[in-house]
Amino acid sequence: MTDTSKRPSLIGRNLLAGAEPDVAGDAGHEDHPPRVGFFTDTSVCIGCKACEVACKEWNAIPEDGLDFTGMSFDNTQGLSASTWRHVAFIEQNKPLGRAETGVDHGDVDVLALAAQGSGTPVQEAAITPTSPASPSADGQNGLRWLMSSDVCKHCTHAACLDVCPTGALFRTEFGTVVVQDDVCNGCGYCVPACPYGVIDVRPEDGGAHKCTLCYDRLGAGQEPACAKACPTDSIQFGPLDGLRERAAARVEELHRVGVEDARLYGHDPEDGVGGDGAFFLLLDEPEVYGLPPDPVVTTRDLPSMWRHAGAAALTLLGGVAAVFAAQAGVSGRRTGRRR
C-alpha cells in the first residue's frame, strides 16, 4: 500500500511523461495495491499460443479470421481488438544460444515494420524469417527460432487513456489501463495514440478493446488467464517491482551462460513511456519482434504543445486586444475628432 499522505501534489508535475512512481495513486486510488504487470521472458517461450487461447476463452473475444499468412507459425498477425495476446515467430540464421549482438538493422524502416507487427507480408519484410535465405558458406544452418508473446504494455504514461474523451479508458488501482465497454463510444482517438499499435476498434460492436490484464480476475486475487496458462512460465505475473528484479537477474544469468543477445525491453521507468507495466526479455532487437525500438508516449509533448499553443493563443489574444485597443484609440480619436 502506498502512503497517500506522502504523495506529492499533482500540481506542477508533468503527468504525461517521465518517471512516475505511483501511477495508481496519482489516478486517485487511495490505499491501492502494488502496481502489477507482466514480465514475458521470451527465452523460454515455446510458441504454443496457450496465452492467446486462454485470453480469448476468459474474455470471450471472437475468433478473428482463418488467414494462412506464411509468417512462420504466426497466423494471428498482431494485436487487435479481438487479439489481446499475440505470439510472434521469427526464424533466423543465427546459432542457437550463441546469438550475435549488435546486428545492424540500419537499412530497415523499423517503425513501419513495428506498425504492422509481425504480420508484414513476406515480400515486404526485410528481416522476416521465412523469406528464403541461402545457407551459409559451410552449408550449415545455424538456425534459431524466436517466439514472443506480445500484449498491451499498460504504459506508465498511457496515451490511449490520456486522449480518451469519455473516460472509458482508466487507470485501475493495480496501475493497469482498462477500457470500460459500457462507457466507450468507439470514437477511436485511442487507436492512433498508442505508440505500440495495441488498441483497436472492433467493427462488430464499435467499441475499442485491448488487454485488461484480466482486471476482473485481479480484483478476486487471481492472476491473468494468459499467465496462468503459460506452460513454461514465459509469461510471469506479479508486482512490477518484483518482476523487474527477477528480470534483471534473468538477463544476468543468460549473459553468464553466453546468451549475450538477451536484453530487457520496456522495463526502464525512464523510457519514453515511463516504463511498461508489461515488459519483455528479448533475444534480439525489438524491431525484429515487431516492437518499436524507442516508443514515446504520443502525449509526451502535450504540455509543451499546450504551452506553445497557449503562448500562441496569448499572442493572438494580445494581438487582437492590441488591435481592439488600437481600434479603441482610433475610434476615440475619431470620437474626439467628431467631438
Place this chain on the structure above:
Amino acid sequence: MGVRTWIQEWPVYRQLTGSDPLGRGAATTSAATREQRPRTVTADKVVKSVCPYCAVGCAQNVYVKDDRVVQIEGDPDSPVSRGRLCPKGSASLQLTTGESRRHEVLYRRPYGTEWERLDLDTAMDMVVERVIRTRREGWQWERDGVSVNRTLGIASLGGATLDNEENYLIKKLLTGLGVIQVENQARVCHSSTVAGLGTSFGRGGATTFLQDLQNADCIVIEGSNFAEAHPVGFQWVMEAKARGAKVIHVDPRFSRTSALADLYVPIRAGTDIAFLGGIINHVLTGGHDFRDYVLEYTNAATIVGEDFEDTEDLAGIFSGLDPETGHYSISTWAYEGGEVQAPQGTPDELYEDRTRRDASLSSAASSESHGSGGAPTSAQVPTDRTLRHPRCVYQILKRHFSRYTPEMVEETCGIPQDTFLEVCHALVENSGPDRTSEFVYAVGWTQHTVGAQYIRTASILQLLLGNIGRPGGGIQALRGHASIQGSSDIPTLFNVLPGYIPMPHAHAHEDLDTFVEAMKTDKGFWGEMRSYVVSLLKAYFGDAARADNDYCFGHLPRLTGSHSTYHTVKEMLDGVCKGYFLMGENPAVGSANTKMQRLGMANLDWLVVRDFSLIESATWWQDGPEIETGELRTEDIATEVFFFPAAAHTEKSGSFTNTNRMLQWHFAAKEPDGEARSDLWFMYHLGRRIKERLKDSTDPMDRPVQDLAWSYPTEGPLDEPSAEAILAEINGRDARGAPLSAYTQLKDDGSTSCGCWIYCGVYADGVNQAARRKPHTEQDWVAAEWAWAWPANRRILYNRASADPDGKPWSERKALVWWDADQERWTGHDVPDFIPDRAPSYRPPEDARGPDALSGVDPFIMQADGKGWLYAPAGLVDGPMPTHYEPQDSPVRNPLHPEQQRNPVREVISDEHNAFHPSGGEPGSEVFPYMITTYRLTEHFTAGGMSRWTPYLAELQPEFFCEVSPELAAERHLEHTGWATLVSARGVIEARVMVTERMSPIRAGGRTVHQIGLPYHWGPNGYTRGDAANELSAIALDPNVHIQEVKALSADIRPGRRPRGPKLTALLEDYRRRAGITPRTGTEVRG
C-alpha cells in the same frame, strides 16, 4: 436511485470532489466496472477434472454456474501441470460448450443421400438388433478344426480418448459377444512401445514420470516433438535446463522443440536405429558402459545358443528366416540351454515349444522338454561374468553394432560426425553413478516398419549407460491421448486382455492350464499369471466362472493371427466384417491409407459413429474424396450410418491414465445435453439390452453373453452407470466382496475377482485413490499422494536399480530407493519396485518359482530372468537386436545392408489401393524422390475431431500446409504460401507451401535427400479444412504390433493445386505407370 446518488455517480462530480482531479482513474469508473466479479468467483461449484487432449494429464478446475460450465482452467495443485494448460487445454471450454457439438442422434439409411433424425431409444434398439443379427450371421465355432468361438462380423475402433471404465466395458461386452476386432488409437500410436519397452524391461509403459525430467543431467528428445505435442509436460525439460541439463533434439524437422534445445541434430527420417546404434557402438568400443550396473542388472553375461547367427553374418538377416513366408522361427535366438518367455510382445510365438510335453527338436535352444514346467530359470542359463565369452550377450552386441561407426552414421543418417560425437560425449559424460541421462520419444519412433526395434535400441543404450530405474534417467514414452496408456492397460486392443494378459490364440485342446503354462514365466511376477487370469474371468463372468468350468476360459473368443485395425479393414473390403463401432476415433483422416479406410466402411452393413461433431468417418458417404472423384456414388452405398453424440469429459465421471501410468479421476460437472451420452452409458445400455433380448436363448453361442456379469448401479436422470462401481470391479474384490489393495493378494482358486490386475490397489480400502488431490506444494517432488499410478503407485519403475547390488544408492546425488538394513526393508523417496523385504544378498534356491525365484539383484521383476534385456531371446518376431533397415518406401539404398533394403518380416497388406514404391535406386524410385514425415502441431489434435471444429484453435493454424526447404522449393518451383500437390502411389493431395530453413536437405546414401513435413490433422470437414496427409501413406506394418509406417515415406511434390474429379485418379494412375508399380512392388522378403 435518488437524485443525490445520481449526482454522486456523475464522474465529473467525483472528479471535482474526490482524489482524482484529472479524471483518469478512480473518478471515471462506471458502476458496472466497480461491481464486476470474475465468473471463477461467482460460480456455484468448482469440479475437479482432467484435460481431455494429450496424455500429460493436466488437472483442470471446471467452474459451473446454473448447471452450465462457464470456465475451465488449470488446477494449480497438480504436481504434473502446476495449473498450466496448453492452447488445446485452454480451449476445452469452447470444445465442450461451443456450437460445433452435436446433440442429436442422426441416421443415414442404406443408399440414402441425407441424414435423418432418429430418437435415441429407437437408435439403441436398432443397433442392438444389428449387433445380434450380424453376430449370428458371422459366427465361427471353429477355424481349421480348432475352436475359436467368435465373430469377425463386428469390429470396434477407439478408446484412447475415453475413460478407463469405458474401455473396460467396451472390451468386456465385446469379448462376451465374441468380437475380437477391438482396437483403439494405441495400435496406431504406441503399440510398438509396449513391445519395445516390455521385452526390454518387463513392462510396456514409460519407465519414469514427467516431473523426474527435472533431475536429468542430459535429455535427448528424439522421435518426439515434445514442446508442440505435450507443451505442459515440456515445463519439466525447461526445469532441467534451468538446472544446467543439456537438452538435445534429434529430428528431421527443426520444430518448436528444437528451438528450445541446446543442440539440434537434423536426421534423415527413418534412420534412428543407425544413429542410436552408432552411440551404442561408441559406448561399447570406448568402454563407456556402466560396468557394475551392466554386469548385475542386465543379461550382458548370459550365453546365447550356438545356433544364433547375426545380421552381420547373414547379409542383413538373422538366423531362422523363412524367405517364403517372411517369418522368423525364433528358436535359434534363445539362450544356451533353453528358451525363456517374454509375456509382453508376442508370447504366442513360443506356444508350441512351451506346451509340447515330449518335444525333441534338434536345436539346442528348444530341445529341452520341460514336463509340466516351462522354460528353465535363469539360474540354469550359463553366464560369463568376465563378458569375454564370444557368445555372451555383451560380445554379440559388440559385434552386431561394430559397423555403426561415425562414418556409417553420417552416411546413413546424414548427421555430420562431429555433431554425432557431440551427442555421444554428452550422453557418456552425463551417465554413471553421479549423473543420469533421459531419453524422450513419441510416435516418431513407434510408427515404422521396425518401430518396436527403435525403442529396443534406446533401451539397450540406456541399460548400457545404467540409466534405467534411476532419477533423471529412464525412457519417457510420451503418449498423445488422454487415456491411451489406459486403453493399452485396460485394452481395447485385439491381442491383449486387461493387464497385458495375452488374448488366447486358437490351439487344439487348449484349456486354462495349458494357456497359462504357455504364457507365464517361471520367475518374477508373471509367474503368478494364473491368479491374474482367473481373477479376470471372475470379474468378467461372475458367479458363472467356477473351477469346474475352467472359470469360463472357454467363453473367450480365440485369435488366429492378426486382427489389428488394418487387418480388419481388409476384412471389411473382403465382406467378412459387416458392422463397425467408431468411438472417438477418426480413421478416415488419422489412419494410414485413408482411402482403404473409407472403401472398407463403404462395404459395411452398418456403422456406428460416436463423436462430438460430424467427423469425416461419419460423412464419407456424402462428401468424401471418393464421392468427389466419382469412385463412389452416394446412391450406391448400402452402409447404414448411426451418429450418436458423445458426452464430453466434463459431463461424465471416470479416470484417465496419463503418459506415466497415473490414473487421475475426473468428476462430472453436469449432465450431457440433448441426446449426448457417455460411452459408459452407451456400452452399458447396449449390453443390457442385448442381454435382455438373449436371456431366454438356448443357442450355445449366446451362453457367454448370458454369463457376462453386467449388473452395475445407475444414477441420475439419464441412468448413467456408476463409473466408480466399475473402477471398484477393475480394482478387484476378495471372497467377501471387500476391495483388494494389491495384486499380490490375487488367488487362482476363484476366491478373488479383478478386472485388471495391474490396477489392483486403485480402489484400496474402498477409497478412489485416483481421485486423490493432495496439492504438490504439500508433498515432496514425487507427490505420491496425487492420484495413483500402476503398479502399486510406483512412479519410477525398476527403481531397485537406483541402488547398487548391495542396496546402497549409486551416489547421494542420485539416491531414490535403498535397502534399510536396520528395518530389513527397501525404502526411499518412491515406492520400491521390488519385494519390500527381499535383501540384496538373497539368492533363491534352484527350485524356486515366480516371485520367490527373484534374487536380491534382479531389479526387473517382471522379466523371466530378472534382468534388463540387451538381447531379447524372445518377445519380438523381427530380431533379438535392432538392425537398421530402410523404410518401406525410401529413395535411399540401405547403406548398412545394401543386400537387405527393408525389414524382411515387415507386414504389408496386399490390395490394389495399397501399392508400394520402388525403393533405393530401383527403376521407378526416381518418380518418388522425396521423403515425407508426418507430425503434430501444438494448435491441433490428432485427426482434428477435437480441434478443427474449435474456432480458437482453428484460427491459429487455419490451413493444411507442407514444410519444405528453400532448396526443394527452388528445385520444384514451389512458392511460399502458394499451393503444392503431393503424390504417392496411394493418393494425391494439395497443401499450402511453407518454405522454411527449418527444413534442411540432408546428404545421405550418396545423394541429397529432401524431406517434407506434413501435419496430419486436416480433413475435408470442420471449421478449418484441408486434405488429409494420410491419403499418401500406405499400410506397411511393424510385424510385432501391426503399427503403420507414417513417419518416413517417399513421395513426389509439384507446384500448384491438385486436379479435381476423375482427373485426380488419372494423375495417380499416371504416377503408378511411370514408376512401373506392380502388385509385387515392394513386397519382397529378401533384397
